[in-house]
Amino acid sequence: MPSVDRRGFLKVVLGVTPAALAGPASAQNLAGEEWERVYGTGFAPYGERSRFEQPVVRYLNQPYGSLAPGSGAAYSPLESLEGIITPSSLHSIRSHSGTPDIDPKRHQLVIHGLVAQPLTFSIEALSRYPMVTRTHFIECSGNSNRGLAPKPLQLPAGAIHGNMSCTEWTGIQLRLLLEEAGAQPQAKWLLAEGADSAHMSRSIPMEKALDDALIALYQNGERLRPEQGYPVRLLVPGYEGNMNVKWLRRIKLVETPMYTKDETSKYTDLLADGRALQFTFEMGPKSVITKPSSMMKLPSRGVYEISGLAWSGAGRVRKVDVSTDGGTTWREAALTGAERPKAFARFRLPWRWEGGEANLQSRTTDEKGNVQPARAAWLAQYSPGNSYHNNCIVTWAVAADGSVSHVYA
């Protein structure tokens, strides 16, 4: 894997002269600003971001408007973020009836159905169990369906592809709790139900529950945020977002899928031949360049870093290839975080923009050998009416004036 660590790369790799980006310094640059001459503000018990960063917010997608302001999604502003961890305040959200205001002292998780002993767990009891800490992405299966509009939408990267995020989760392995309840052999599925007023529900294969599913209590070090399922959510790493049931109130062990409203009216994939696929749980290999990306403008020729996010529901990202000529030639990017399965990896490739047109693309290959598909190949599989599991390659076009736009290629 290429490294951005090597010394002298500004000159050697990019051929730029020193001071290509910086300006010369003089004593005037050290005169000091007004904030260096006044005593600063005191400590806050719970900190806030800078007032200069307030414009960085989620993109709200509320199809029912004020009638149902919490039904829909909120997208992470990917193009303003860096690294791998999504700050909890900017984590993407997909909710079906708003965010409930749950008292953790009263909330209970019930495990029942095909078990030796139905059990109820308070949050206090759950907090005593052995835990694990893992970094995982959650992506809505409808993420990037804005990339299926007849003409490419001119929106920031996050407003198109930001219905996904990646954070550090801490919780209990679900199999511990199933073991404690005494799961019966005929239990091949489980129903997971949320405590929102929609009672959002999905059927989860027992095999997944016994593999790497978590009962998550903490996110990025603190208790889950309400919009992420406070005080407890299901985590089924790599599976489509809505299956990670928030505000989890019960798990019922059953023999067959329950065909809940949420998995029949939605979340099925219309194929080109008119059939629909159901229970397409795993999110495919995918990537998106966040910098440079649509709606940005490159201020001048010279050095840039092409940087973005890559992930796969099947496991680890093996490599990310980047093209600046619309897929004719590819270079392998450097990766950070690729040792973690079902998590974002950050990819980076230094790039010298000569001032001409360039079509930027990225392509993920995961550890199972799955490759992110080209747009035409992806489209050929599905009906034009399908709006789920779009993981095709994204193209950002850089114009000669440095403006970046969203194109289909």
Added chain:
Amino acid sequence: MPSVDRRGFLKVVLGVTPAALAGPASAQNLAGEEWERVYGTGFAPYGERSRFEQPVVRYLNQPYGSLAPGSGAAYSPLESLEGIITPSSLHSIRSHSGTPDIDPKRHQLVIHGLVAQPLTFSIEALSRYPMVTRTHFIECSGNSNRGLAPKPLQLPAGAIHGNMSCTEWTGIQLRLLLEEAGAQPQAKWLLAEGADSAHMSRSIPMEKALDDALIALYQNGERLRPEQGYPVRLLVPGYEGNMNVKWLRRIKLVETPMYTKDETSKYTDLLADGRALQFTFEMGPKSVITKPSSMMKLPSRGVYEISGLAWSGAGRVRKVDVSTDGGTTWREAALTGAERPKAFARFRLPWRWEGGEANLQSRTTDEKGNVQPARAAWLAQYSPGNSYHNNCIVTWAVAADGSVSHVYA
């Protein structure tokens, strides 16, 4: 390394019967709460935590009170947190003259002194450089000096040991910028100076600057928080906290240390023989059990997880041993995150509390073979007046009634 992943461990390892923590469930448990019958709240552009979590705040240590409310420290509430990442809003702070309110469009970083070409960098220019993403702890060299009081202070773990935190940082390798400025061979040190009104300054060895030092712009995915150096800070991983100069305004390359006020009036270690050590940069191997910890009370006999944080300024944590009998016998804990150098690792060990007295301790060994010292051994090295680099083993005493207190052992 032991794993908490194995199946059946509740029964096999701990010998507990099923339903040891959970209660039996009946239809009554599924009746539903009031929040399941009302539509929830809508999406927020920038999310907040639950109103039920508001009591989780930093512990403020403001020795000059309202005269200088931003001089001192704010400690992370370790005992309420989980995992590895510290949420930015609860990251520990050590500041010398409050938090400046810096306009990122006006702030500049200057590199000057023994260079071929003095340079000035705007935040916009810095944002174009190739970046790296790494997870690192920052610990104040005065952390845990509250553990040196004549009698053990009865405070929560975070109020004693929380002057440290660990987050994901994204920024530019300092050596790239030094290369661009043309560092001269006689430059063996650099002065790093902040844009706070104290102009907090430290001398940094050039060797460290060329090794793994970063010019950090992002923390946990978003731009640095003001209290963590917005818009740009120095990161010298593993070195004492104050050297990670916040609000970085200049780096001057010099031949010898500058002996700034911040490294002569403070941050020297008084030895038992009356001498003082200066420039003891690296933070030693250390750990603290966060759960159970002082001021907590175990509600009943039975299963608990002993969980905490371990780290070393020298590199990776190799292992953490845990004792429940004050250091007579030790068991090796499971680790998460130990693949990352100069970062927190989370350690975990399942424990069955039988109702008697227990003295809980943890001990880190790092990849260089450095071992966290016992309290008596640590104290023997230093003058009673020393208040820096306390990395000795911490003891939490569990009483027969389940109450946990801070003791010296």
